[in-house]
Amino acid sequence: MITTKNRLEDLQRTCEVLQQLNPPPFEVLITADGCSDNTVNLIKHHYPQFKLIVNQTGQGSVASRAKMMQIAQGDLVLALDDDSYPEQLDCISSLINFFESRPKVAVVHFPQRTDEYPETLGQTEFGKEYSTRSFANSGACLRRDIYLQLPGFEGEFFHMYEEPDYALQCVGAGYEVLLTPIITIRHHYSTKSRASFRGHHQHARNEFWSTVMRCPMPQALLIVLYRIFSQARFITQRQGLNGLLQEPVWWWQAMQKLPYFLKKRQPLTWERYSAWLSLP
Incomplete structure (x- = not known):
């Protein structure tokens, strides 16, 4: 496909x-x-x-x-x-x-x-x-x-x-x-239709939503905070201060759909979730 x-x-x-x-x-x-x-x-x-x-x-x-x-x-x-x-x-x-x-x-x-x-x-x-x-x-x-x-x-x-x-x-x-x-x-990895900021924001936003749906409590709170921090660090290393200042774009997108993903929440056990986290 x-x-x-x-x-x-x-x-x-x-x-x-x-x-x-x-x-x-x-x-x-x-x-x-x-x-x-x-x-x-x-x-x-x-x-x-x-x-x-x-x-x-x-x-x-x-x-x-x-x-x-x-x-x-x-x-x-x-x-x-x-x-x-x-x-x-x-x-x-x-x-x-x-x-x-x-x-x-x-x-x-x-x-x-x-x-x-x-x-x-x-x-x-x-x-x-x-x-x-x-x-x-x-x-x-x-x-x-x-x-x-x-x-x-x-x-x-x-x-x-x-x-x-x-x-x-x-x-x-x-x-x-x-x-x-x-x-x-x-x-061949075509460069057409690839936007670095948009791609980063989509990845970070969707990672946040996945955590909301799949990670058990109370660990989900810490994982979400870590995801936000790690994405901000990543884009700052790549794009500098300009990248960091644009991070609220995906935060806002993530919050707009948060009720939808909370309704779809089906958390795994921490044993299963941490087993996935430990994989390369």
Whole structure:
């Protein structure tokens, strides 16, 4: 499944790779989320075998992925960005075999060769698999039956942080999230439609909301305060005083939706929550 917004060239490159997979995927789901370029026409005319969902008004990548997880027909869902794809054309066989042998694994994600970190482009060794507290939807495979048992991706997040929040749900329910080098992902990491301040604010806000929903009391109060402090420290280190002065933007956004997330509160035990926190 792929969600995309106005990155036609990146999407076309990914679609060309997906057409070469052998065995082929059962289906390819693509959500054009508020696209104003030629993305919809591209898919309809050049890749009619792919299932296209069109959001005339952008609903956000998180809500788009949540919808695709609901309507997907396969048992396993490979999540990609419009600018990422698997490097191994036989990856589907590898994924099926892996999940058949590991019934307690809810999500696997994979090493990425990415333009964001040029040193990875020539990397050949990625180490052994290990459990993690997050993953990247630019290269992960989710077991759909487990996803449907859990709250899943929170659409109100709009963009960012759905992965650690869902990993927390998985760990809380006794499942595993693993990083494994059974396949690798080529991530071109398009700089189009990436805004640093907006992305930081969305990440920080959604991390706050996740804590409200999942962390037990009284620990939630301390965790929330720590999250606010750590996000302020992070943006100050990156953007200086200007970044710090803009932190109230996400505080205000977080407070506006606080009643909604309090209603959705389903805290884990501290044992489960702290087990997730301890993961890399």
